[in-house]
Amino acid sequence: SRPIQIAPSILTADFGHLADQIRQAEEGGADVIHLDVMDGIFVPNISFGPLVVRAVREVTRLPLDVHLMIQDPERYLAAFAEAGADNLTVHVEACTHLHRTVQQITELGCRAGVALNPATSVEAVREILPFVDMILVMSVNPGFGAQRFIETSMNKLQRVRRLQEELNPLCALEVDGGIGTHNIADVIRSGANVIVVGSSVFNQEGSIQENLAALRQASR
Ligand code: DX5
Ligand code: ZN
Numbered sequence: 001s002r003p004i005q006i007a008p009s010i011l012t013a014d015f016g017h018l019a020d021q022i023r024q025a026e027e028g029g030a031d032v033i034h035l036d037v038m039d040g041i042f043v044p045n046i047s048f049g050p051l052v053v054r055a056v057r058e059v060t061r062l063p064l065d066v067h068l069m070i071q072d073p074e075r076y077l078a079a080f081a082e083a084g085a086d087n088l089t090v091h092v093e094a095c096t097h098l099h100r101t102v103q104q105i106t107e108l109g110c111r112a113g114v115a116l117n118p119a120t121s122v123e124a125v126r127e128i129l130p131f132v133d134m135i136l137v138m139s140v141n142p143g144f145g146a147q148r149f150i151e152t153s154m155n156k157l158q159r160v161r162r163l164q165e166e167l168n169p170l171c172a173l174e175v176d177g178g179i180g181t182h183n184i185a186d187v188i189r190s191g192a193n194v195i196v197v198g199s200s201v202f203n204q205e206g207s208i209q210e211n212l213a214a215l216r217q218a219s220r
């Protein structure tokens with residue numbers, strides 16, 4: 001389905017008060033919680049694993065959108081599904097047998113997403129597109145929050161959306177990295193309907209609720 005969904009990423013949240021930060025995001029109208037899993041191999045940073053996903057599962061009813069920035073993610077699909085993930089997104093660059101990996105995600109009862117790094121061609125997802133629920137376009141190089149939006153991502157979003165309309169019209173299109181009030185309307189116009197927002201929600205001056213309200217206002 002294609003409604004506009006705001007997906008706060010907890011990577012830049014205050015991990016000393018994570019439950020409270022997530023409750024504020026939920027009160028602020030977040031539609032989905034985006035959880036950035038990093039292994040220090042596929043990306044140059046380490047974040048968290050199934051334990052934190054399980055902890056988040058206990059404090060919110062919102063869908064959990066788990067972004068696996070890990071090498072050979074098929075090793076951990078069951079663990080993240082058991083931890084409470086609703087969506088499991090794997091990187092096309094990290095999977096040797098992507099069709100099999102997507103099949104495993106679906107067999108676990110999760111929605112399947114496939115992510116593209118900034119330098120990976122849209123063509124890399126043509127063959128898998130009919131089998132997935134979402135394509136994630138990285139608009140920053142993965143590994144960190146609070147980076148600058150890569151401007152060529154707008155055109156890439158439009159090209160992914162065109163491919164989806166051809167091969168899988170109901171497939172969601174998620175954009176991730178460097179999104180704020182200054183560009184959220186543009187990424188939506190470019191075809192994105194699931195909008196990941198990290199530092200524009202969690203480490204700004206305003207409250208989480210105020211930051212989310214400003215993003216929703218700017219998205220119209
Ligand atoms: C980066 C992560 C993104 C990031 C978004 O590797 O996948 O989800 O946390 O944070 P901002 O919105 O601050 O770029
Ligand atoms: Zn992410």
